[in-house]
Structures are given as C-alpha cells and as structure tokens.
C-alpha cells in the first residue's frame with residue numbers, strides 16, 4: 422500500500438507519522454524533542470511499543486535522518502513512501518489551499534515567516550532536509566491558515582489604519598484550519614444535509630480557538646494575525662486590552678517582547694490556576710476543592726462561550742456545535758460549562774451523553790429539545806495532511822503553483 426510521511430516541524434521538535442490516508446492508525450509515529458540541545462531524543466511508536474533513542478546529530482537534519490534510517494531498517498514492513506506532507510503554520514494571503522512544494526512555494530513559506538517567526542523557518546528547514554534525504558519524493562504543504570482565507574474583509578480586517586493592512590498585511594489569518602476542515606468533512610459525512618448547514622466548532626487543546634462554518638466555508642474564527650488572539654488557552658491569555666502590554670512592560674521593567682512572552686507562555690490556565698497549563702491537572706485540583714482551579718476552568722469556559730457567540734453573529738442560525746481537541750474531546754466538565762453559557766442560543770446538553778461519550782469516537786451530546794446538535798468529534802489533522810498529499814501527488818500538473 423502507498424504511504425505518506427507526515428511531518429510537523431517546530432523550532433525544537435519534529436513530530437512524524439507514516440499513514441496510508443485511511444482511518445487506520447499510523448503504521449509508525451513519533452517525535453524528536455529538544456532539538457538543538459545536548460539531550461535531544463527521538464521516540465518511535467510502532468506496533469504498540471515505544472522506542473526512545475538519543476539523537477547524536479541533534480538538529481532537524483538529524484531527526485529526518487533517524488526517520489529515514491528507521492524506515493530502511495524496517496524493510497520487512499514493505500513501506501512504500503510516495504510523498505511527504507508538511508504541516509505549515511502560516512500561509513499568509515499567499516496560500517488558500519494545500520500545494521505541491523516547489524521553489525516558489527518554499528520561498529512563499531519563507532516570506533510568511535514574519536508572522537510565525539518560530540514556526541515557518543522550522544518548516545522550511547524540515548522541508549529542505551526532507552528534500553535532501555528523500556530525493557525526488559514529492560512533498561506537499563498543508564497550511565493552518567488556508568481554511569480561513571474565505572473570511573470576508575469585514576471579518577479579517579482589524580479596525581486600524583487601512584494603510585497598515587495595505588503595506589504590511591496586518592490582518593486576522595486564523596489557525597487550526599486543518600482541524601476545522603477535517604471536522605467539517607467528518608460532519609458532512611454523517612448526513613448529506615449537514616455539509617450545507619451552519620456549524621460552530623470549538624477546537625480546545627493547549628491552543629484553543631473557535632470557528633463559524635457556513636456551508637463548508639469558514640466565515641469567522643477567533644485567532645488573529647498570530648494564535649494569541651481569542652480564547653484563553655493553556656499558557657496564552659487570548660484577547661485582552663492591548664494597553665496591558667505597555668502597562669506590563671512599564672511595571673515590570675521589561676521590553677514589549679518580554680511582556681508579549683508573558684501573554685504567550687505564562688498566562689491562560691497556567692497563569693490563573695498557578696498549578697499547570699494542563700486541563701487534566703486543573704480538573705483534579707478542582708475536584709479536590711481548589712478554588713483557583715475552579716476559577717481557571719470557569720474563565721476558560723466563559724471565554725470559549727463568548728467567542729462562540731461572537732463568531733455565531735456571522736450565521737443566520739446554528740445547526741451544529743462541535744467540540745474537538747484534547748480538552749473538547751475529553752472534558753465533560755468544560756463542555757458542560759460552555760453549553761451552560763450558550764443556553765440563550767437554545768443549546769441543551771444531554772448530561773448523561775456528555776459524561777458517557779466514549780473516547781476517540783463521534784458522539785452526539787445534545788438533548789432532543791436542543792436548538793442545535795452538539796457533537797464531540799475527534800480531530801485528526803495528520804490524516805487530512807496525508808489525504809491532501811495523496812490527492813495532490815496523484816494530480817501532478819494542475820495544482821503545482823501557489
């Protein structure tokens with residue numbers, strides 16, 4: 422069977438999976454971590470077992486080499502790699518869909534680095550190393566931003582001087598697009614009418630955002646020019662009064678960039694709970710009676726509900742609300758707190774179904790009386806990347822250019 426190597430390069434990590442484009446679990450998956458440090462390691466998960474090894478060449482090239490070596494050492498598995506699919510965080514206004522990577526595309530990804538200075542350069546490294554080590558294997562870029570390129574100008578523009586948009590492309594881009602597209606397709610596959618209906622999706626993981634989808638197209642989303650805007654997240658503050666940045670910087674005698682780091686890395690669930698950025702740990706603390714944990718969860722749910730209501734103003738009605746991401750898929754507590762705050766929209770959760778929904782499966786968790794269906798749908802961004810890659814490499818000439 423034909424397989425795709427899915428690669429997700431971060432600045433100090435590289436996640437990977439070998440997939441055949443079907444729902445079956447990856448043949449192998451893993452992560453290279455702490456790239457650039459002395460202690461970098463790579464972990465392969467295969468056949469229900471985990472194998473960890475140090476990475477002597479401790480950079481992106483070392484990680485890709487280790488993956489290639491693993492494939493070569495497992496010739497008995499008959500892996501037929503036909504392409505490589507790369508997750509790319511920022512595609513700016515250049516990329517409205519997934520594309521086969523050529524010189525122009527690589528240059529375009531580099532151009533978009535201004536808005537994703539940690540991620541896009543890492544993606545470029547990962548792509549170049551994969552090209553060097555896997556030779557002629559076609560490679561495809563799948564962008565987190567692409568799905569939101571359907572937003573209208575009155576949604577994507579910030580109310581700042583137009584000149585700043587014209588000259589610098591400062592606008593809302595939105596993220597988690599691969600997840601939203603996956604969810605939208607999954608929902609559409611459940612019933613032939615669903616694909617034409619109005620849907621709200623809450624992608625709640627360490628990063629969290631919401632999206633309003635009308636007839637399969639994104640019409641609004643909560644993240645902005647970077648993933649900092651919108652909901653309260655694991656360590657990100659989400660939206661707040663921008664003046665706060667100057668106040669923090671003055672009061673703490675730090676630069677704006679350092680103040681921004683506080684909003685990106687020290688805030689959100691972590692900042693409020695002072696326990697962890699991890700929702701599970703906070704729920705455990707809340708169950709043991711910790712007030713700050715309760716406050717953090719309430720704030721998280723409140724911000725999520727507010728942003729869901731806000732993006733819903735772009736829809737004439739709401740037929741579906743979908744929860745996904747690590748928290749959305751696994752936390753009945755958070756889902757319940759959010760739906761409680763959406764009662765004015767007529768959403769009524771079936772508490773039993775909400776508590777009992779089986780991990781990793783699609784579940785309907787709304788009551789019959791609810792104005793919209795509420796769903797839990799597990800996302801699978803890697804699968805969509807593998808499917809896009811397969812589709813594009815089997816359609817050579819038409820989609821090659823950005």
Ligand code: ADP
Nearest residue numbers: 625626627628698699700701746747748751752
């Ligand atoms: P990322 O944005 O890094 O991809 P994930 O989608 O994996 O994040 O989500 C990670 C979050 O999901 C963490 O906050 C984790 O605590 C939360 N999570 C995972 N399982 C559960 C659970 N059973 N209950 C509550 N939260 C959970």
